[in-house]
Amino acid sequence: MKVKTRDFNKGAAVAIRDEKVQKSLLGLYNGFHKARISAAADTPDWELLRERARQVKNRTIANLDYYLESFEKKVTELGGVVYFAPDAAAASKYVLDLAKARGVRTVIKGKSMISEEMGLNEQLTEAGIEPVETDLGEYVIQLAGETPYHIVAPAIHKDRHDVSKLFQEKLGTPHIEDIEGLGKEAREQLREKFIIADMGITGANFLVAETGTLGLVTNEGNGRMASSMPRIHVALAGMERVVPTMEDMSMFLRLLIRSATGQRISSYVTLVNGLRRPADEDGPEEFHVVIVDNGRSRMLADPELREALNCIRCGACLNACPVYRKVGGHSYGYVYPGPIGAIVTPMLTGLGDAKDLPFASSLCGACKEACPVKVNIPRMLLALRRDLTDGKKNPADKRSTLAERLSFKAWRVLFGSNALLGLSTRIGRLMQVPLVRNGAIRWLPGPLGGWTRHRTLKPLPRSSFRDRWADHLADDPANHIGNDDSSGRQQ
Amino acid sequence: MGEATVRALRKLGVPVRFREAQTCCGQPAFNSGFWDDAKPLARKFLDLFEDADTDQIVVPSGSCASMIRVFYSELFQDDPADLERVKKVAPKVFELSEYLVDVLGVPGDTGFPENADAPEVSVTYHDACHLTRELGAATQARAILNALPGVELTELDQSEVCCGFGGTFAVKYADISGAMLKDKVERIDASGADVVTACDASCLMHIGGGLEKRCSKVRPKHLAELIDEALP
Numbered sequence: 190m191k192v193k194t195r196d197f198n199k200g201a202a203v204a205i206r207d208e209k210v211q212k213s214l215l216g217l218y219n220g221f222h223k224a225r226i227s228a229a230a231d232t233p234d235w236e237l238l239r240e241r242a243r244q245v246k247n248r249t250i251a252n253l254d255y256y257l258e259s260f261e262k263k264v265t266e267l268g269g270v271v272y273f274a275p276d277a278a279a280a281s282k283y284v285l286d287l288a289k290a291r292g293v294r295t296v297i298k299g300k301s302m303i304s305e306e307m308g309l310n311e312q313l314t315e316a317g318i319e320p321v322e323t324d325l326g327e328y329v330i331q332l333a334g335e336t337p338y339h340i341v342a343p344a345i346h347k348d349r350h351d352v353s354k355l356f357q358e359k360l361g362t363p364h365i366e367d368i369e370g371l372g373k374e375a376r377e378q379l380r381e382k383f384i385i386a387d388m389g390i391t392g393a394n395f396l397v398a399e400t401g402t403l404g405l406v407t408n409e410g411n412g413r414m415a416s417s418m419p420r421i422h423v424a425l426a427g428m429e430r431v432v433p434t435m436e437d438m439s440m441f442l443r444l445l446i447r448s449a450t451g452q453r454i455s456s457y458v459t460l461v462n463g464l465r466r467p468a469d470e471d472g473p474e475e476f477h478v479v480i481v482d483n484g485r486s487r488m489l490a491d492p493e494l495r496e497a498l499n500c501i502r503c504g505a506c507l508n509a510c511p512v513y514r515k516v517g518g519h520s521y522g523y524v525y526p527g528p529i530g531a532i533v534t535p536m537l538t539g540l541g542d543a544k545d546l547p548f549a550s551s552l553c554g555a556c557k558e559a560c561p562v563k564v565n566i567p568r569m570l571l572a573l574r575r576d577l578t579d580g581k582k583n584p585a586d587k588r589s590t591l592a593e594r595l596s597f598k599a600w601r602v603l604f605g606s607n608a609l610l611g612l613s614t615r616i617g618r619l620m621q622v623p624l625v626r627n628g629a630i631r632w633l634p635g636p637l638g639g640w641t642r643h644r645t646l647k648p649l650p651r652s653s654f655r656d657r658w659a660d661h662l663a664d665d666p667a668n669h670i671g672n673d674d675s676s677g678r679q680q
Numbered sequence: 681m682g683e684a685t686v687r688a689l690r691k692l693g694v695p696v697r698f699r700e701a702q703t704c705c706g707q708p709a710f711n712s713g714f715w716d717d718a719k720p721l722a723r724k725f726l727d728l729f730e731d732a733d734t735d736q737i738v739v740p741s742g743s744c745a746s747m748i749r750v751f752y753s754e755l756f757q758d759d760p761a762d763l764e765r766v767k768k769v770a771p772k773v774f775e776l777s778e779y780l781v782d783v784l785g786v787p788g789d790t791g792f793p794e795n796a797d798a799p800e801v802s803v804t805y806h807d808a809c810h811l812t813r814e815l816g817a818a819t820q821a822r823a824i825l826n827a828l829p830g831v832e833l834t835e836l837d838q839s840e841v842c843c844g845f846g847g848t849f850a851v852k853y854a855d856i857s858g859a860m861l862k863d864k865v866e867r868i869d870a871s872g873a874d875v876v877t878a879c880d881a882s883c884l885m886h887i888g889g890g891l892e893k894r895c896s897k898v899r900p901k902h903l904a905e906l907i908d909e910a911l912p
Contacts, residue, residue, distance in 0.1 A: 205859050511842045515859045549853050551846025554813035578713030597709050601717040604703040639854025644889030654682035658698050662686050
């Protein structure tokens, strides 16, 4: 996928002005976000579960090579093929070569974020192979020629009127008003594709190391169709999708589904164990798992950011994030938006160009609170900010301006000394005089102007707390209980 | 706000001292990525407060308190000597509402003293982010507000959602922050309260500026001010 992380501010401005998008985004709070909270409240030992999951993830990621090898061994025993792709290009080449070699003409796709990283649909189309997205949201996005807006709900920014218009334009359907009718139309369109497709490409929520099992979570059953109907099944997975045991997967399923949609269980959980066996009624003749690195090793190598690989892609941090709920998914400029995207995207695509992502956060911590595996997103945002500012980890990523650096040096000097701080407060009181109107500063120059576009600023008061402490608070008779006058005044 | 904090604590019988040499905990630089500029100020804080006589350090802003208690150990992750000092000082740091409820045990079973002169005021409460999610203190301020003479607490819709301040975020990404603030002040207006309170000076500065910009009648007041006004 084309990386557009440099356009964050442009994208954010567009989203903020779009009332319809704002309405959809606001809906995430009362929808998914609250559903997650009540699902968590209804689950006994939710906090214990989160902590256990975090520990399993830490252990798995720390021994990733071991678990991946074990998974590969099991899949091979089941008659499948595992390919480790160092990057998106290698993964695409593997899929394209396979499709061409087998004479594939139509591919049905289940939801896969890795496929978005690869930009696979464009490449298949160029090779004369028709890719058809079968997750309803992804199908809508594909028709519109867009990229997913949300990890779980890719078309969350479109309402039924948008979809109705899109179907009329692209499919030549009559005007359909109701959501059910639109779903029915999509189902009819897709049914034929399911029947004629030679290859099914799915993502993977889990790769179970002990059994070689692939776990797919969907609400539409399209993952099951795509993995069982065509003669070839290819699953695409980031290398961090591996979990040690079936029991672990069962724990992650509880956390993932509740955190994503608030459901106790999704309509479908599909477990794929290799290809069709002689006694099976259906199933593919060929089964391939493409395990993609594409920058993940860089994350793994960085002890401060490795934790981002623990993410199970539930989207809860997006729904919880007040910034995501304003700027929407496309602003982030890559596959993964929201708080987790603000870490994963810079790590996968380059920190320097994605400098806005770690900074465009109020560090409110709603993401960390929502995360089912307790990924400490604010901590990593702070680390990325530091790396962008001082460039010590990688000089090429340094993006702080000279003006910023000088400002903070000056700030450090001023706040390092009480005398200087007092002096600058007095200067500030003089300088603010022409700016104060009716008791408030309503306009500020230059880069500070953004503040006064949306808020006023309280002027510095006539006396500071320090003045008042010295004047009357330190010796206040009301302070009757043994005020110790060594109150640090000598210091 | 600072003065109200001192008066509120003294009204509740707590002797208060003030280290006049203190300035800033270093959070603005830390949050902006300038860790090397944050460190000298954090060390200055530790120098001033690590003495054995200081039992408890009360900070009337959740964000500053969480900087010391939670984020100093991030800042000094590669400075073992400072990290040791942080481990000693950090547990003594309390945000005001935490201190009053968890340490002092107010309002307790007996409640606050009666005060016929306490002004009648309808209050809504904004959960400051760092107080709520870094320090985990969501109930303390409410317990105080519910017990304060003259105060009537009305819950704020989406009270735990960030107001959009976030330090330099509010200037660098002013329009995103402004959009978040707009939602917050609209909900505050809709609450019907006279006063919005919080346990963080910077949230209140931000929210106050947003309220004034839209000519709202709701006034921002720190919890310390409400306590000071309500207690005899």
